[in-house]
Amino acid sequence: MKTSWRSASLVASAAAVLALTTACGQDSPPAASQNVGATAAPGDYGNIGTGTENGVGGIASGQSAAPSPSSPSNPAGKLSVATAEEVGKVVTDSLGLTLYRFDQDTDQPPKSNCDGDCAKTWPPVPADDAEAGEGIDKSLLGSVTRADGTKQLTVGGWPAYRYAKDVNAGDVKGQGVGGKWSALAPDGKKAQGGGAAAAGEAGDLAGLSTRNDPKLGEIVVDKNGMTVYRFMKDEAWPKPVSNCSGECLEKWPLVEPVDFNDTKGIQKKGYMIFERTDGKGKQQTINCSPIYTFAGDKAPGDTNGQGVGGTWYAVRPDGKPVGAPAK
Numbered sequence: 001m002k003t004s005w006r007s008a009s010l011v012a013s014a015a016a017v018l019a020l021t022t023a024c025g026q027d028s029p030p031a032a033s034q035n036v037g038a039t040a041a042p043g044d045y046g047n048i049g050t051g052t053e054n055g056v057g058g059i060a061s062g063q064s065a066a067p068s069p070s071s072p073s074n075p076a077g078k079l080s081v082a083t084a085e086e087v088g089k090v091v092t093d094s095l096g097l098t099l100y101r102f103d104q105d106t107d108q109p110p111k112s113n114c115d116g117d118c119a120k121t122w123p124p125v126p127a128d129d130a131e132a133g134e135g136i137d138k139s140l141l142g143s144v145t146r147a148d149g150t151k152q153l154t155v156g157g158w159p160a161y162r163y164a165k166d167v168n169a170g171d172v173k174g175q176g177v178g179g180k181w182s183a184l185a186p187d188g189k190k191a192q193g194g195g196a197a198a199a200g201e202a203g204d205l206a207g208l209s210t211r212n213d214p215k216l217g218e219i220v221v222d223k224n225g226m227t228v229y230r231f232m233k234d235e236a237w238p239k240p241v242s243n244c245s246g247e248c249l250e251k252w253p254l255v256e257p258v259d260f261n262d263t264k265g266i267q268k269k270g271y272m273i274f275e276r277t278d279g280k281g282k283q284q285t286i287n288c289s290p291i292y293t294f295a296g297d298k299a300p301g302d303t304n305g306q307g308v309g310g311t312w313y314a315v316r317p318d319g320k321p322v323g324a325p326a327k
Contacts, residue, residue: 081135096169107157156188225300287319
């Protein structure tokens, strides 16, 4: 009786695995697959030093944010345009501090998605006394009401922020942080300059593409030119499973879905998305392996996440990890 039950169970399990493997490996990706992964163990996701919190550029543990003029209590005053080295023309406040925009915000309609610890590192710019100075089109200035009821300045519809680590006029330390923060150009778009050009004009990149790294060879990068990684404790077969969540996911932000038509040089087989079960939405995979960026990479071309914890590696166009030890 026991043998019969076990045999039936094994047959059913094998059939389920076969069905899922076929779905994951087919050329036309299915819409989604369920994630049942566990949280990564402490230490598996690395120490990013001066890195980020919440995947959006926070201050590292043990450090305190500088008592910066970027405090949200400081008015914006008269805005102007400055030229930052390797970044180009950027909007600055009355103290000369650079203003930034966040990729996870929206401009139509304007909405800020930076609260809590994020807003401590990226203080929202008050809208109340902001005025257009030389080089600023007054019609592009507006405001958005934040969750706490305060009014935040918008430029071209994009909520504006300062960066806690910018303490001097002309600082642009927030440019490219986490692959999601950019200095604001006078028209509300992302400032583009030599920094992006150094990684192959990141502003003109496809949603996912490749670049030739001098040490790692051909690796995958996102639309901002930021290196894409795999976590060796994740699973790809018979279905994608992410074992990075919570604090791990703060340091290794997931790559959100990218339409395959918006990729260049990426393998199509196994290119699919899956629905996470931790409330973080859908995540992109390459060859069914979940992919991430690293909050410790500050600019396009950085590969600071390579080899972290012996579990994180850059990704080749076919989804294989670069330099990972053989299992």
